[in-house]
Amino acid sequence: MSAKSLRELEDEMEHEDIKQTGTKNMEWPTFIISAGFFFLFVVLCIVNEEWASKLIYAVRGFIVMYFGSVIQFSTLAIWLICIVIACSKYGSVKIGGKDAVTDMKTFNWFAIILTTLLAGGGVFFSAAEPMYHFLTVPKSFGAIAPGTPEAIGPAMAQSFLHWGFLAWGLQAIGVMILVYACEHRGMPLKARTLLYPLLGEKGVLGAPGTFMDALSLIAVAAGTIGPIGFLGLQMSYALDVLLGVPDAFTSRLLVLVVTTAVFTVAASTGLYKGVDFLAKWTLYIAIFVIAYVLLFGQGVFILDSFMTGMGRYLTDFFNVSLYRGDPEWLGSWTAFYWPWFLSYGPTMSILLVRISKGRTLRQMLLVVGIFGPVITNFWFSILGGGGIFMELANPGSISGPLNNSGLPSALLTIMRGLPLPALMVPLSLVLVVLFLVTTGAGVVYSMSIGVTGMEVPYRWVRILWGVLLGAVSVMLVKIGGARVMNTLQTFIVIAAGPLFIFYVPQLWGAFDCAKKCWQIDSGLLPEAKPTKNGGAAE
Secondary structure (H helix, E strand, O other): OOOOOHHHHHHHHHOOHHHHHOOOOOOHHHHHHHHHHHHHHHHHHHHOHHHHHHHHHHHHHHHHHHHHHHHHHHHHHHHHHHHHHHHOHHHHOEOOOOOOOOOOOHHHHHHHHHHHHOHHHHHHHHHHHHHHHHHOOOHHHOOOOOOOHHHHHHHHHHHHHHHOHHHHHHHHOOHHHHHHHHHHHOOOOOHHHHHHHHHHHHHHHOHHHHHHHHHHHHHHHHHHHHHHHHHHHHHHHHHHHHHOOOOOHHHHHHHHHHHHHHHHHHHHHOHHHHHHHHHHHHHHHHHHHHHHHHHHOOHHHHHHHHHHHHHHHHHOHHHHHHOOOOHHHHHHOHHHHHHHHHHHHHHHHHHHHHHOOOOEHHHHHHHHHHHHHHHHHHHHHHHHHHHHHHHHHOOOOOHHHHHHHOOOHHHHHHHHOOOOHHHHHHHHHHHHHHHHHHHHHHHHHHHHHHHHOOOOOOHHHHHHHHHHHHHHHHHHHHHHHHHHHHHHHHHHHHHHHHHHHHHOOHHHHHHHHHHHHHHHHOOOOOOOOEOOOOOEOO
């Protein structure tokens, strides 16, 4: 890896236009496969919307039926492996080498991690999901009357499962492999390098590696396209309620176009100037919203619901993580979430390696595997717990709009029930947009690294990926019709499902790579010698 900081590289690239408009470093097979997939999907939607819709639903049904249980078990195993590495002596390995120093402030580093990894849909679901489980208690918790105080713990616990430890573990598991293979074996900082424990240098640099790169780009793009579509639904609903603008495809299209433009510009200006700026301000506003709701909302109830939910979550952790008793319900919730978060894994592992130089594996794994999930769960308690309180105090106040207008209605309804709604409603909507554009910008930047191998990718590649993500989200919202939420979720599952095959090597490869890094740093293993192919001798 370059000894220069990312800020220095970006500053240099700004003044060298030839590097930003060139093609020398393009991985054309990877780019053609991944970009071609989305281009063909857009064409298919234009030619025959009905057939495109039927196709994605059929593929989703197949993945959920035949691979759901395996994905659930592996998701749990992946998080446990991350925690074991963090707590072991191998957690002391420094990312970037034993002499590496950090090139990003801790707050900025944490802000990018928190706002990019899972925040794309976090605001959208944080208000709605706890309320949904409160009104329809998952069967894994037994016979509990819905809509009662007894349902609070299970409702929060189920939401914590979907957005907590296991979801975040999927983002971190690849870092150990990338650190070893890139820093000590000369492999490229790309998704293909995650195959190193299974296929070695030839597999990484050959056709399997190209396919892995393309598949990971398709998956992470789909995982980001979904939240872009969710944002379109939420903002369109808000325009209808607040300004009387009909909640129709036209208003959703306008929101999607503006959002795509913002995160594309952010990605094209660089990780420091664009993504870092958005991440910091997103976190500032989120902290203000948390403080405001705690002080002027029902702070005691929210804290109680968080503690009750965490207690139930930890007590029933393995039971709810591996529950298979209601396949239809799982297909709409857990079996949707795990492929979604898995879709971010390879690309987010690349981003984590890139922004975590000078920090240890332990620091990174604890932030991603423990602190990030707990903060996310607390965020869900702020909005979800606040909504449950309002529903208990005034039945139908939240559940009515939720039943009539679906998940997009929850956040706006809750915010309108707080003091000073004229401030909190627009602020919450700004926060939704900021979370999403931060995620979009971070993903576009990482995808561009994936097809160029450059620490500061070509600007035209970043712009092209941003436009493609926006275009596909528009097509999905258009063909979804009355089932637009299901259509967005379905597309995520079918694009990310096949990626699971490439996660298998990480179940043993992550620990082995962390061990080898520690042995090299400790002088127990020799440093690798470069080979003719640009890799390293075994």
